[in-house]
Amino acid sequence: MFTLIVGGAASGKSEYAERLAVAAPAARRFYIATMQPWGEETRQRIARHRAMRAGKGFETVECPLNLAGLQLPEQGAVLLECLSNLAANERYDPAGAGEDAFCSILDGVDKLLSQCSDLILVSNEVFSGGIEYEGDTLEYLRLLARLNRELAARADNVCEVQCGIARYYKGKEPYLHDRV
Template sequence: MLTLVIGGAASGKSAYAESLCLRAPLPRTYLATMQVWDAECAARVAKHRAMRAEKQFTTVECPLHLDRVALPRRGTVLLEDLGNLVANELYDPDGAGAETAAAILRGIDKMLLQCDNLIVVSNEVFSGGADYAGDTDRYLRALAAVNNAAAARADRVVRVVCGIPVYYKGSEGP
């Protein structure tokens, strides 16, 4: 089952996605997309790893190339988040570049073959009303392509607003 959880900054989307994972069958894998640039990032990653370990998550670092990840076991996977992954693939010299959306979607398809439940967190960044150019527009278009295709593939699509989940496709269920 694929669940797409979207929401704006500090909307509660990550907490909601995690709550879905905690209700799903074990084992739990957390696919972390943040790139570690410095000591501050490394400390943040260490803190989050410890918090997830308490909740029985195994963390797999995946800042690039989701389609190359082999999961350690089936069960429930939380992919956090598509916004980071899109930026990494677009701008890292080793990333997918112009093929970012296609590469990430291949990765999602591969994850679905390796797990029972895939819960994907993404950012809702499209309601700002501004007309962007250059790299920002390129990023937004790539993220929109991934979000739209993931939503089409998903069994459930939920947007979290002010901590409140609103289902657009499927239902909360077990």
């Protein structure tokens, strides 16, 4: 089962994604962390996310680049957090895919899908802020929007989280509706 979760900053999408991953019937849970700790702000954000998932049975796998090269030890539920960071890393990191980021990320998601029973992928919704961007920032946003559209087409379930509430546009909420 492949579920794509999108939402704005601080929308509750990460917490919702973790609840889905914990409710999945898989014996093991993997958290694919894509954020690179570039400064104090990102280190604090990483610490906050680690604290959120503490005690929930996740095995953290750091993968800021080359998702297609990731090999999981066995099948399980996978939470990839988040596509936005992965896209930026692949596009701008000297070791990333650069102009080929779109295809590289899609190849990585396909490989990940072949290794897991459930994939829950978190991404940012990027064009509702009302701000006009230019240059490379606009190119990054277009890359992320293209990835979101393509992955939404491939996913079994697609939802947007706002204020901690998930609204499904495709499919239905897996697992949680049976346990409420």
